[in-house]
Amino acid sequence: MWAITRVISRRVHGTSFISIPKLSGFSIVSPKQVEVEYADGTKFNFSSEFLRIHSPAADGKVRSIGGEKVISGRRYVGIMSAEPVGNYGVRLVFDDLHRTGIYPWDYFYELGSNKFGLMRNYIKTLQKHNLSREPPPSRKR
Secondary structure (H helix, E strand, O other): OOOOOOOEEEEEOOOEEEEEOOEEEEEEEEOOEEEEEEOOOOEEEEEHHHHHHOOOOOOOOOEEEOOEEEOOOOOOOOEEEEEEEOOOEEEEEEOOOOOOOEEEHHHHHHHHHOHHHHHHHHHHHHHHOOOOOOOOOOOOO
16 A cells, blocks of 8 residues: 655636545456545545546547547556555556556546546547447457
């Protein structure tokens, strides 16, 4: 488990600044599940798909459709490893070989505080562009 030594203020829900509590725990529960816990008892569980589609990195596997960032076909993506990045956060390495996203501890808090709305918006965006959470069928050679 990694811990940060300071409290970070960050905009959550887009309305006001809140004080983000100190990280108290981080674990990869399974290749498909991450748990992040803060000192105030707040605990967030994230699917690997959710974290992959909300990667803070610019990624070459992202479609830009009408200026919207759209990542599709990641329903079954898994996490291969997590590499600590100082006291700042963690780099998650996914089995689709995405490894450039560094997730700050306060970003996990922001994602967790907005998880359901973010997922709902993601699904709506996929539907709008006729895309799917399912990976594309493999091509037969």
